Amino acid sequence: MPxxxxxxxxxxxxxxxxxxxxxxxxxxxxxxxLTFCYGQRHHQELEAAKRVAEFFRVQEHRIVDIxxxxxxxxxxxxNVDVPKRNTIAPVGEIPVxxxxxxxxxxxxxxxxxxxxxxxxxxxxxxxxxxYSGYPDCRPEFxxxxxxxxxxxxxAAVEExxxxxxxxxxxxxxxxxxxxxxxxxxxxxxxxxTCYDPSPDGLACGQCDSCLLRKKGFAEAGLSDPLSYRQ
Amino acid sequence: MPxxxxxxxxxxxxxxxxxxxxxxxxxxxxxxxLTFCYGQRHHQELEAAKRVAEFFRVQEHRIVDIxxxxxxxxxxxxNVDVPKRNTIAPVGEIPVxxxxxxxxxxxxxxxxxxxxxxxxxxxxxxxxxxYSGYPDCRPEFxxxxxxxxxxxxxAAVEExxxxxxxxxxxxxxxxxxxxxxxxxxxxxxxxxTCYDPSPDGLACGQCDSCLLRKKGFAEAGLSDPLSYRQ
Numbered sequence: 153m154p155x156x157x158x159x160x161x162x163x164x165x166x167x168x169x170x171x172x173x174x175x176x177x178x179x180x181x182x183x184x185x186l187t188f189c190y191g192q193r194h195h196q197e198l199e200a201a202k203r204v205a206e207f208f209r210v211q212e213h214r215i216v217d218i219x220x221x222x223x224x225x226x227x228x229x230x231n232v233d234v235p236k237r238n239t240i241a242p243v244g245e246i247p248v249x250x251x252x253x254x255x256x257x258x259x260x261x262x263x264x265x266x267x268x269x270x271x272x273x274x275x276x277x278x279x280x281x282x283y284s285g286y287p288d289c290r291p292e293f294x295x296x297x298x299x300x301x302x303x304x305x306x307a308a309v310e311e312x313x314x315x316x317x318x319x320x321x322x323x324x325x326x327x328x329x330x331x332x333x334x335x336x337x338x339x340x341x342x343x344x345t346c347y348d349p350s351p352d353g354l355a356c357g358q359c360d361s362c363l364l365r366k367k368g369f370a371e372a373g374l375s376d377p378l379s380y381r382q
Numbered sequence: 383m384p385x386x387x388x389x390x391x392x393x394x395x396x397x398x399x400x401x402x403x404x405x406x407x408x409x410x411x412x413x414x415x416l417t418f419c420y421g422q423r424h425h426q427e428l429e430a431a432k433r434v435a436e437f438f439r440v441q442e443h444r445i446v447d448i449x450x451x452x453x454x455x456x457x458x459x460x461n462v463d464v465p466k467r468n469t470i471a472p473v474g475e476i477p478v479x480x481x482x483x484x485x486x487x488x489x490x491x492x493x494x495x496x497x498x499x500x501x502x503x504x505x506x507x508x509x510x511x512x513y514s515g516y517p518d519c520r521p522e523f524x525x526x527x528x529x530x531x532x533x534x535x536x537a538a539v540e541e542x543x544x545x546x547x548x549x550x551x552x553x554x555x556x557x558x559x560x561x562x563x564x565x566x567x568x569x570x571x572x573x574x575t576c577y578d579p580s581p582d583g584l585a586c587g588q589c590d591s592c593l594l595r596k597k598g599f600a601e602a603g604l605s606d607p608l609s610y611r612q
Contacts, residue, residue, distance in 0.1 A: 216449060219447060252494040255534070256490045261483075265482075268482055297530050300526035304483060
């Protein structure tokens with residue numbers, strides 16, 4: 153029997169990365185989940201990530217503390233308020249929830265862990281369709297990152313283990329992501345998507361992320377198992 | 383008078399990065415020094431970085447904790463011994479002091495801070511001549527990183543502030559680096575290069591980094607102000 157390949161999966165505990173890990177499992181990978189604690193305004197996202205990692209019986213779940221607050225510059229890590237407006241950010245506008253160089257930093261930690269594990273496959277749940285306006289979610293960014301990563305590590309350069317940044321959600325709509333996850337047995341009640349949940353874990357229902365999620369369930373013709381404050 | 387440009391300078395407190403910050407200052411930049419605390423085996427490197435930042439009167443010196451130990455895989459952060467052999471690592475061999483994806487991670491934090499500051503210029507003291515065998519010190523890696531970075535951030539994509547990874551040491555020999563630094567007023571007694579200094583701050587004189595430094599001073603026909611154990 154051939155040895156099963158290892159995958160690093162960047163796991164936030166939200167709807168997208170939970171679907172992502174289900175897709176990596178379906179491909180037969182041994183799962184290594186990587187979650188970042190980066191001064192999010194709430195820890196419910198971390199709790200969701202732990203639930204999801206357990207659900208998928210990952211080989212290992214590493215939670216890495218990274219101090220993005222040191223630099224400020226985002227509503228997700230600093231003192232800027234998360235906007236509530238009941239409308240998704242207009243196309244082409246980068247929202248205040250943008251975190252400087254976030255995916256670049258996340259992928260770089262993923263790259264380090266992949267090298268130590270002897271793996272080259274890093275899964276990230278970026279998406280170009282229900283696009284949040286983040287430059288580091290675009291396919292051209294991912295392609296450039298992958299090219300760089302293949303020049304960066306001993307594993308890629310000397311041991312010829314190519315780095316592949318896997319983006320299976322890139323061209324799926326939110327509805328398609330949800331339908332894919334459900335077909336793979338995902339229970340979305342364990343996920344947490346909201347940028348600003350209440351202390352008792354209720355999603356706000358009004359931030360960009362909640363709005364996209366609601367739209368996705370509506371598109372898929374399904375009901376969302378999550379409780380919203382409104 | 384035109385506004386002075388800001389530079390991020392990755393500063394370890396060693397010989398190379400100290401020369402680097404002197405060169406950035408000479409170009410007229412406002413200096414923002416960025417140092418990483420990443421489970422080095424000693425804190426004398428951090429103390430040296432603080433002395434250097436003070437010497438150059440930087441605008442700001444940020445010391446960021448990053449947990450590379452979480453992944454292991456290097457003599458600099460894990461349980462592997464730093465080799466002592468009185469010979470520099472053979473060309474083409476990547477030494478055990480290699481840290482997985484280190485420069486990729488360092489540059490990514492630099493990129494985040496640059497964006498928050500409205501700067502695009504990130505200085506890193508990599509070198510291809512007295513090459514330590516690290517894949518992430520090569521010019522082709524830096525070029526690919528720069529290309530990726532220009533697709534990664536709001537500042538680069540929307541505000542058209544190009545990211546430039548500045549590598550003025552790349553093609554200088556160790557002797558040339560030292561002569562350049564001295565011509566710019568660097569006092570090398572404040573730097574710390576050794577991978578494995580004693581608790582009282584004496585360099586070992588035998589690790590790759592000490593050997594390269596000694597060779598550099600010898601080439602430059604100068605005496606090293608640093609004390610060695612042997």
